[in-house]
Amino acid sequence: MFNRRKFLGSSLLASTGWFLRTPGTTSFTYVNKPIVISTWDFGKAANAAAWELLSRQGKALDAVEAGVKIPEADPNNHSVGYGGLPDRDGHVTLDACIMDENSNCGSVMSLENIIHPISVARLVMEKTPHIVLAGDGALQFALANGFKKENLLTPESEKMWKEWLRQSKYEPVINVENKKYSAADKSFAPGGPQNHDTIGMLALDAAGNLSGACTTSGLAFKMHGRVGDSPIIGAGLFVDNEIGAATSTGVGEEVIRIVGSHLVVENMRLGLSPRDACRKAVERIVTRDPQKAKGLQVGFLAMKKDGSYGAFCIQKGFTYAVRSGSEEKIYESESWFS
Numbered sequence: 479m480f481n482r483r484k485f486l487g488s489s490l491l492a493s494t495g496w497f498l499r500t501p502g503t504t505s506f507t508y509v510n511k512p513i514v515i516s517t518w519d520f521g522k523a524a525n526a527a528a529w530e531l532l533s534r535q536g537k538a539l540d541a542v543e544a545g546v547k548i549p550e551a552d553p554n555n556h557s558v559g560y561g562g563l564p565d566r567d568g569h570v571t572l573d574a575c576i577m578d579e580n581s582n583c584g585s586v587m588s589l590e591n592i593i594h595p596i597s598v599a600r601l602v603m604e605k606t607p608h609i610v611l612a613g614d615g616a617l618q619f620a621l622a623n624g625f626k627k628e629n630l631l632t633p634e635s636e637k638m639w640k641e642w643l644r645q646s647k648y649e650p651v652i653n654v655e656n657k658k659y660s661a662a663d664k665s666f667a668p669g670g671p672q673n674h675d676t677i678g679m680l681a682l683d684a685a686g687n688l689s690g691a692c693t694t695s696g697l698a699f700k701m702h703g704r705v706g707d708s709p710i711i712g713a714g715l716f717v718d719n720e721i722g723a724a725t726s727t728g729v730g731e732e733v734i735r736i737v738g739s740h741l742v743v744e745n746m747r748l749g750l751s752p753r754d755a756c757r758k759a760v761e762r763i764v765t766r767d768p769q770k771a772k773g774l775q776v777g778f779l780a781m782k783k784d785g786s787y788g789a790f791c792i793q794k795g796f797t798y799a800v801r802s803g804s805e806e807k808i809y810e811s812e813s814w815f816s
């Protein structure tokens with residue numbers, strides 16, 4: 479069985495992190511940096527792009543943007559960017575947000591026809607006095623800033639949507655284990671890409687600064703205009719450079735209700751480890767409605783200012799990817815239900 483404590487022990491020894499003196503004391507704190515973590519198995523490829531920058535003293539903000547652009551451009555990923563499953567009316571509508579070490583943040587909601595919503599979110603942060611642009615306004619802003627309008631509905635996603643339309647059952651399916659959409663039995667069966675799995679990415683750079691990014695096409699076949707947790711600062715993503723950062727995946731409505739990522743960071747502020755901070759947030763969801771929680775998936779992923787990290791989810795099956803100077807690995811998150 480995987481022994482996380484043992485693994486962490488050995489990874490710290492081999493790591494390239496730094497020891498920093500705690501101000502006003504003679505003690506030193508180990509800081510595991512730079513490091514990047516992200517949700518799901520496909521986080522591995524995204525981390526690799528982020529690592530390109532982080533390993534060369536790049537900024538965490540640039541790293542998370544570059545990282546999440548990988549699944550955004552991947553037509554085989556049906557829950558992020560290009561190739562994302564559409565809403566029930568056939569529109570691919572994208573949600574994304576980004577946050578840096580100075581609490582600067584930007585977000586786009588329900589953005590259509592732009593392959594990299596994360597870069598639009600960053601521009602909202604950097605070029606406007608606002609934090610969120612939605613729908614057509616977000617599209618106009620993107621086009622005015624040189625983004626190209628593209629059709630994001632791939633033939634494969636369109637086929638899945640048309641199959642779904644036959645029954646039009648509005649029943650968001652949770653990502654319990656790997657689900658593959660089967661046209662034959664019109665459902666998500668084990669063994670393939672999940673029907674919804676956002677990428678949330680958190681990075682700590684060599685300068686010791688944290689940033690995060692989160693991007694998704696949201697729940698498959700959602701109502702047109704539905705926005706999940708992913709582009710909502712505090713829900714799908716939160717960064718506090720003094721404490722740590724968190725991100726989430728799963729049924730966004732449940733994350734919004736508890737302002738999940740903010741809650742995880744506040745739990746770390748109170749002294750909990752990243753894993754325990756995530757668990758506490760999951761506990762909040764589960765205890766609110768234990769019966770409902772049996773049919774829900776939500777996963778949280780967190781990193782502290784010292785580069786330690788952890789995750790927790792409701793149902794088995796949530797994985798996350800880690801890249802640092804000492805490891806490149808995918809972990810399975812612990813879950814509330816086994």
Ligand code: SD4
Pocket residue numbers: 653674675676694695696697705706707708726727728729730731
């Ligand atoms: C949403 N949280 O739109 C996103 C979807 C997701 O794993 O993360 N799925 O609610």
